[in-house]
C-alpha cells in the first residue's frame with residue numbers, strides 16, 4: 001500500500017494570502033501578514049512564514065498581497081440592493097468627458113431609432129477640465145435617439161439636441177421659476193444642461209419600446225448580475241436590505257453559483273399577527289443561523305427626510321417655522337406595532353431622521369422591553385440622524401443599534417444648519433457621541449440614495465468634508481472617527497447588527513473568509529486619496545469573486 005505524500009491533513013489551505021498588511025479588526029490579534037483559508041472559512045492568521053506551512057502545492061491557490069492592505073469584506077448594513085437597469089449608461093467617477101460620448105454610443109448602437117437612452121451619475125467636478133459637459137458630446141453619436149443623463153446629485157441633466165428639439169427648448173425659451181436652461185455665453189444657444197425645474201420642460205419624443213415577457217425576464221436577470229458585479233468590484237461582501245426583496249431570485253442565483261454577496265432581506269413592520277406568523281415561517285426558511293440568504297428585520301418609517309423638511313422634530317424648522325415635520329403614523333399606532341412584532345421575537349428597524357422621530361423610536365423599543373421583557377433583540381434605529389443630547393445614552397441602555405450611513409452627513413451638511421440651526425446640528429450624524437455613550441454603530445450607504453462604494457463612507461466618516469475636499473477640520477469635527485473605527489463599524493459593527501459577529505466581520509480563525517485587498521493603505525494615506533482607493537481582490541466565503549488583475 002502506497003501512502004500518498006500529498007497533504008491530506010486538515011492543515012492544507014485552499015487559498016492563502018501572503019505578504020499583506022492584514023488589518024484583522026480582531027482586537028486579540030490586530031495586525032498580521034497572511035491568512036490561510038479552507039472552504040468557506042479562515043483557518044489561520046499570522047506571519048507569512050507561518051501561513052506558508054498551509055500551502056499544499058497541488059491544491060492551494062496563492063495571492064501575493066505585495067504589502068497591500070488586507071481587510072474584512074465590507075458589510076453594507078442599509079442598502080436598497082436591487083437589480084440594475086442593464087441599459088442605463090453608468091457614468092459615476094468618469095473623469096474624461098470623452099468617455100460619456102463612448103458609452104452613449106455603445107447604448108445607441110444597441111437601441112432602435114427613437115428609443116430613449118438614459119444614464120447618469122456624471123460629476124463635472126471630477127472632469128480634469130472641471131467644466132459643465134454640453135450636448136455636442138452626445139449629438140455626434142445620437143442624431144436619432146433622445147439622450148438624458150442626470151448629474152450625480154439628480155439636480156440637473158445633460159440632454160442632446162434631439163431632446164431639446166422635441167421639448168421645444170430654444171435660445172428664446174425663458175428660464176422657468178426655480179430652474180435654469182443653461183445657455184452658451186457666446187452663442188446664447190442652450191448647452192443641453194437643464195437645472196432643477198427646467199427638467200420639467202423635457203418631452204423626450206421617445207418611441208416606446210415594446211418588450212416581450214421573456215425579454216423583460218432576461219433584462220431583470222441581467223440586472224441582478226450587474227448589481228452583484230458592482231458589489232464585488234467595490235469589495236461589498238454582505239448586504240442588508242431594509243424591507244423586502246425577492247428571496248427566490250437570490251436562491252436561483254445561488255443555485256447557479258452566481259451569488260457573490262451574502263444578503264439579508266426583511267419585510268415591512270406590521271402589527272397584524274397573521275402576517276407576523278407568516279414572517280416567522282419565512283425566518284425559519286431563511287434562518288439567522290444561515291450564512292447566505294437570511295431573513296433580516298422588519299422595517300418601518302417613523303418620519304420623512306431632512307432634505308424635504310419632513311423629518312419629525314420637537315421644535316419647528318429654522319427655515320420653515322410653520323412646520324416641525326411629519327410623523328408617518330400616531331405614536332400609539334407605532335408603539336403597538338413595535339410591541340406586537342417584538343413579542344414574536346423578530347428584529348425591528350425603524351427609519352428615524354428627526355430628533356422627535358428618534359425619541360419616539362427609542363420610546364417604543366423601551367415599551368417593548370417593559371411589556372415583553374428584555375432579550376437580545378438588537379432592534380435597530382435606521383439612520384439615527386438627528387438625536388437630542390438626552391437620548392444618546394438610551395441607545396446602549398436599550399440595546400438599540402444606530403444603523404448609520406456616513407455619506408449622508410457629507411451630502412446633507414450644506415443645508416442641515418440652515419434647516420435646524422447650530423444647536424440641533426450638534427446631535428446630527430453624531431457618531432462620536434453615540435460611541436461615547438456605549439453604542440456599536442452599523443455602517444452602510446442607503447444606496448441608491450448614495451453610492452455603494454465603501455470608500456466614500458470611510459472618507460465621510462474620517463473627514464466630514466465635501467467629496468471634493470475642503471479647507472478646515474470638517475463639519476462638527478468632534479464627531480469624526482478614525483479610519484480604524486470606521487472600518488470596524490463597516491465590518492464588525494454591521495455583522496453585530498445582523499447577529500453574525502460570532503462568525504463574520506473579522507479576519508480570525510474560524511470566521512467566514514470574506515476578505516478584500518485594496519490598492520492603497522487606508523491607514524496612512526492622506527484623506528484626499530481615500531475616495532480613489534480601489535479594491536484589487538474580493539473574496540467571499542473563500543472564493544475569489546473579483547480581481548482587478550484579470
Ligand SMILES: [Zn+2]
Nearest residue numbers: 078080242446
Ligand atoms: Zn434607506
